[in-house]
Amino acid sequence: MTAINNTGQITVIVGPMYSGKTTELLTYVEIYKLGNKPYKIFKPVIDDRYAVKEIRSHSGMCEKAIPLDHSQKALEYVSNEKAIFFDEVQFFDEGLSDVAKTLRKKGKDIICAGLDMSFKENPFMTTVKLMGLADKVIKKKAVCHECGEYKGVITYKLSGNESEIDVGGMEKYIAVCMDCYEKFRSKTD
Numbered sequence: 283m284t285a286i287n288n289t290g291q292i293t294v295i296v297g298p299m300y301s302g303k304t305t306e307l308l309t310y311v312e313i314y315k316l317g318n319k320p321y322k323i324f325k326p327v328i329d330d331r332y333a334v335k336e337i338r339s340h341s342g343m344c345e346k347a348i349p350l351d352h353s354q355k356a357l358e359y360v361s362n363e364k365a366i367f368f369d370e371v372q373f374f375d376e377g378l379s380d381v382a383k384t385l386r387k388k389g390k391d392i393i394c395a396g397l398d399m400s401f402k403e404n405p406f407m408t409t410v411k412l413m414g415l416a417d418k419v420i421k422k423k424a425v426c427h428e429c430g431e432y433k434g435v436i437t438y439k440l441s442g443n444e445s446e447i448d449v450g451g452m453e454k455y456i457a458v459c460m461d462c463y464e465k466f467r468s469k470t471d
């Protein structure tokens with residue numbers, strides 16, 4: 283009997299900003315790199331916080347990445363890779379889950395990272411769909427910017443417009459625990 287092990291695995295890393303999602307993603311990249319296995323990294327074009335053709339963790343690790351304006355385009359780049367990475371998945375179209383399914387059938391491991399919830403406490407649908415398909419979900423926490431407890435699960439927007447797709451850093455967003463989030467929300471409502 284032949285073992286059937288041709289499908290890949292989908293791993294999804296989620297959490298608020300500053301929870302180390304990209305660092306975790308880059309840790310996975312390292313595993314394939316050390317094993318001399320080919321891989322590719324994709325990111326959505328909307329994310330222009332750092333130089334366009336790379337992803338960078340807050341801790342300073344860095345890897346080349348291909349910016350995509352549509353998830354389907356990833357398939358055009360894929361050939362003999364063992365692993366395919368997607369960062370900031372919340373900014374991709376919802377079709378990314380179908381792309382992940384296609385890649386998994388082709389034997390690729392897919393490792394995704396992204397926000398699971400907006401600052402309005404709404405789940406990001408692209409992330410949710412991937413979590414539903416995943417073989418493994420890693421939910422990260424951040425240190426709450428307000429109380430200092432390691433319970434930060436949501437990103438809070440300090441200022442600016444109400445858009446949920448709005449790239450920014452510490453000047454615009456902080457990670458907080460649910461208690462502090464409720465406190466902030468009741469102040470602004």
Ligand SMILES: [Zn+2]
Pocket residue numbers: 426427428429430431458459460461462463
């Ligand atoms: Zn707190």
